[in-house]
Amino acid sequence: MSQPLENIEEVLASHKLSNEDYIHIKEILKREPNLVEIGIFSAMWSEHCSYKSSKKHLSGFPTKAPWVIQGPGENAGVIDIGGGYAAVFKMESHNHPSFIEPYQGAATGVGGIMRDVFTMGARPVASLNALRFGNVNKDNDVAKHQRYLVRGVVDGIGGYGNCMGVPTIGGEVSFDDSYNGNILVNAFNLGIAKSDEIFLGVAEGIGNPVMYVGSKTGRDGLGGAVMSSDSFTEESKSLRPTVQVGDPFTEKLLLEACLELFKTDYVIGIQDMGAAGLTSSAFEMAGRSGSGMIMNLDCVPAREEGMTPYDFMLSESQERMLLCAKKGSEQAIIDIFEKWDLDAAVVGEVTATGTMELFWHGEKCAEVPVDPVSEEAPILDRPTTRPTYLDKIKNIKITDFDRPSNQDAFEKMLGSMEIVDKSWIYEQYDSMVQTNTIKKGGQLDASVIRVKENGVALAMSSDCNVRYCYIDPRNGAAAAVVESGRNVAMSGATPKAITDCLNYGNPENPEVMWQFAQGCLGIKEACAELTTPVIGGNVSLYNETNGVSVFPTPAIATVGVNEDQDRVLMSNFSASGNSLFLVGESASDFGGSLYMKEICDQVAGELAPIDYKKELALWNLVIEANKKGLLESAKDLSSGGAAIALAKMSATSGFGVKATMKTSMNEDIFSESFSRAIIEVKSENEAEFTSMLNALACEKIGTTTPKDFSLNDVTMSTEKMDDIYFNTFKKVIEQDI
Amino acid sequence: MKVTIIQFPGTNCEYDTEYAFKRLGCETQIIWHKEESVPAGTDLLVVAGGFSYGDYLRSGAIAKFSPIMNAAKTFASNGGKILGICNGFQVLTEAGLLPGALKRNDNLHFISKHHHLKIENTDNTFLSKCEKDSVVNIPIAHHDGNYYIDQDGLADLKKNNQILLTYCDKDGSEINPNGSVASIAGITNIQRNVFGLMPHPERAMESLLGSADGVKMLEGFLEL
Numbered sequence: 001m002s003q004p005l006e007n008i009e010e011v012l013a014s015h016k017l018s019n020e021d022y023i024h025i026k027e028i029l030k031r032e033p034n035l036v037e038i039g040i041f042s043a044m045w046s047e048h049c050s051y052k053s054s055k056k057h058l059s060g061f062p063t064k065a066p067w068v069i070q071g072p073g074e075n076a077g078v079i080d081i082g083g084g085y086a087a088v089f090k091m092e093s094h095n096h097p098s099f100i101e102p103y104q105g106a107a108t109g110v111g112g113i114m115r116d117v118f119t120m121g122a123r124p125v126a127s128l129n130a131l132r133f134g135n136v137n138k139d140n141d142v143a144k145h146q147r148y149l150v151r152g153v154v155d156g157i158g159g160y161g162n163c164m165g166v167p168t169i170g171g172e173v174s175f176d177d178s179y180n181g182n183i184l185v186n187a188f189n190l191g192i193a194k195s196d197e198i199f200l201g202v203a204e205g206i207g208n209p210v211m212y213v214g215s216k217t218g219r220d221g222l223g224g225a226v227m228s229s230d231s232f233t234e235e236s237k238s239l240r241p242t243v244q245v246g247d248p249f250t251e252k253l254l255l256e257a258c259l260e261l262f263k264t265d266y267v268i269g270i271q272d273m274g275a276a277g278l279t280s281s282a283f284e285m286a287g288r289s290g291s292g293m294i295m296n297l298d299c300v301p302a303r304e305e306g307m308t309p310y311d312f313m314l315s316e317s318q319e320r321m322l323l324c325a326k327k328g329s330e331q332a333i334i335d336i337f338e339k340w341d342l343d344a345a346v347v348g349e350v351t352a353t354g355t356m357e358l359f360w361h362g363e364k365c366a367e368v369p370v371d372p373v374s375e376e377a378p379i380l381d382r383p384t385t386r387p388t389y390l391d392k393i394k395n396i397k398i399t400d401f402d403r404p405s406n407q408d409a410f411e412k413m414l415g416s417m418e419i420v421d422k423s424w425i426y427e428q429y430d431s432m433v434q435t436n437t438i439k440k441g442g443q444l445d446a447s448v449i450r451v452k453e454n455g456v457a458l459a460m461s462s463d464c465n466v467r468y469c470y471i472d473p474r475n476g477a478a479a480a481v482v483e484s485g486r487n488v489a490m491s492g493a494t495p496k497a498i499t500d501c502l503n504y505g506n507p508e509n510p511e512v513m514w515q516f517a518q519g520c521l522g523i524k525e526a527c528a529e530l531t532t533p534v535i536g537g538n539v540s541l542y543n544e545t546n547g548v549s550v551f552p553t554p555a556i557a558t559v560g561v562n563e564d565q566d567r568v569l570m571s572n573f574s575a576s577g578n579s580l581f582l583v584g585e586s587a588s589d590f591g592g593s594l595y596m597k598e599i600c601d602q603v604a605g606e607l608a609p610i611d612y613k614k615e616l617a618l619w620n621l622v623i624e625a626n627k628k629g630l631l632e633s634a635k636d637l638s639s640g641g642a643a644i645a646l647a648k649m650s651a652t653s654g655f656g657v658k659a660t661m662k663t664s665m666n667e668d669i670f671s672e673s674f675s676r677a678i679i680e681v682k683s684e685n686e687a688e689f690t691s692m693l694n695a696l697a698c699e700k701i702g703t704t705t706p707k708d709f710s711l712n713d714v715t716m717s718t719e720k721m722d723d724i725y726f727n728t729f730k731k732v733i734e735q736d737i
Numbered sequence: 738m739k740v741t742i743i744q745f746p747g748t749n750c751e752y753d754t755e756y757a758f759k760r761l762g763c764e765t766q767i768i769w770h771k772e773e774s775v776p777a778g779t780d781l782l783v784v785a786g787g788f789s790y791g792d793y794l795r796s797g798a799i800a801k802f803s804p805i806m807n808a809a810k811t812f813a814s815n816g817g818k819i820l821g822i823c824n825g826f827q828v829l830t831e832a833g834l835l836p837g838a839l840k841r842n843d844n845l846h847f848i849s850k851h852h853h854l855k856i857e858n859t860d861n862t863f864l865s866k867c868e869k870d871s872v873v874n875i876p877i878a879h880h881d882g883n884y885y886i887d888q889d890g891l892a893d894l895k896k897n898n899q900i901l902l903t904y905c906d907k908d909g910s911e912i913n914p915n916g917s918v919a920s921i922a923g924i925t926n927i928q929r930n931v932f933g934l935m936p937h938p939e940r941a942m943e944s945l946l947g948s949a950d951g952v953k954m955l956e957g958f959l960e961l
Contacts, residue, residue, distance in 0.1 A: 247791070423850075432937070435940050
């Protein structure tokens, strides 16, 4: 092995390792590390791979339920969806790469999450994405750059997902100044597998071959995991070489080859090479079984000459998998991958040593015990401090400001980028391939696919109101879980489990760490109360540029099951002349509201407490009444309150509405009280529907009409609403081209 | 009725197409592009949608060199029926089995949505169950759906009634989502045994998914 390093301090700094880490590494190795080993520790102990700042707070997440087949810790979580089938899903962030290089950053985010799903043995069948951008509405360089990022990210997501033949069926996007220097790109994917044919990322069985399949390794993405574990500065755009380049065509071949392979019984375990590439896949696979491993790095298929062991271990080249096979099946596996024009090579074998031994042309170039690298990764107990801003904003109320007429407020809020139709985005995504899509982007609330194999429908929705999370990190995170579940329930599906993507700022800032800790508490509480356990997820920290951290953004995606695919409830009006009910209690709740932002230019106030019993009662009402066929549509109330919900239901259906709701304050039509929904019912079903309300508050507010919008003192013609709702987004985003 | 569907590396609508024809009661078979002959007994050969060879170089430009495409040419010259959907249409134009070419959409974006189409011509197997000038609602999903043909070629298409489908609104008035010459969405060859279209009838087989208008299109092949 190579000699100890002379310039150790420089090497440690460039690998973001501390002196304590170095001492710890020497204790583990019982000698000086070489450069390859430093690289391995650096990647495995990076925030991205080790969760060192977050681990303490993630423990105690509810992760179990009778339908959970696989919880956190594998490539993706798995739930039982009946009939011998399972849904495999996960959400992950690709924030830093997407800010540096939007097309490739977003594309490889999609590619990575799909690999996480199909490495479990599932065919990916649906994607969502949750995007946060900065302010796109201004006439300045920041807004112009943000518009460029929107165009690049959307193009990248479509470019990858469309080629893969996996429909992108929905998502969410919002805009706030806090993302001006650090956008968030979170990608979700869900796949279907037989529940007894789930593959895990494990290498075991002494003497079994370790094989590398997929694309060749290049030098792209070198050090990506470490890059993602740092804040941004002005110089960050020079980090473009650390962003991986995606090739969806190769991934499509890899998907089909893997699914063909999974029909055989050759595979012991398999894992994709994502962040930290070969290093993390090899260490995690060996670590899960307590095995050791030998790898001959000169056998790894290479894209270019002159690559070193260090390059091979730390490259983040895309579209690659590491698998552990049954001894004797090597050639049969190579034949499958060769059919799909992919590389496949035996690069090592499982050993009993508990040690990772790396060789380069027969010479040992690194030797690291497996367990300590993952088990003894530093766990930090970072200091937390309640942010001082919270006291400044909590008493701010909309009554402190001059308020326009409801009519003017409505027009401004309806035209906000958060609310308007995003067809400019979702029409760039193939949403219908695989012929399962029942409800998709643009149709409001949850997206729904049917499952051909067992006849159920799966509803999924990704949500996070980041203003709520800013003014109340704990209850805001809980509200994200609740809203995501509510969206799923409003389609008639029973929410089953969530995956989360926890995007926060710099954990070295005690106020950010406090936000993170509080967010985790909120998620724990909500998931426990709603019985929607967390089955996987991702933490993304250091979302900060020049000292400004993003709003706390715990994106939550809930997946639910509707046992009857023919009874998927839509979110927009179905016909004229139906009765509209507002279910749930309305109060003057404007903390973090769209009204507060758009009209008062504030992200401030307090959140009302969440009443989980009432929330569940609302879900059960809709699920049960829908089973009986009593409902025409249902939509949850969220940003912009009843007025915006009714406007969206109207605009997307082409029908109008005439309604009056009781208010204690004129502006209550925009209030964002939790646990509410608008429900459309045919008059002949009203009596039976209202008999199911039990203790839920319910107000009959009006009816659907052939056209035009009217709610209390707000009116708008269908033509004007269509123009605002459907044309604004494109005008804003394409203004520079 | 036996349907054979070609799978190139990067094809991604082969299973959808198989599912659609199975719903119609057809016998189906998916074959790998390295096959050198069309399976005996094939009544309809389908080149399904997707991104053959990643659409690298140009959509369909590499797939046309696959061994199966020689067999497809022989099959067509013997009167065999071929249907190319989306990427399959692109492959058929690249292979010279259909006239014209498909360029990048004029807004440069991928476009995915339900779109109305006007049935221009029913004097052929494919659209024989449809009514002339009626409007159907069929998903489109393409980046390179901008059909191009020169003026002489267009005149020939019109003269020979080779234009099968054009883009329109729900009332049948012409609208053009992607820049196609004469808003063309689908054509046939002069012998009327090779058909190509950018929209996806196999995605419009069930009202559960938004439209069942594709049924009467694909049913045209059932008498084969």
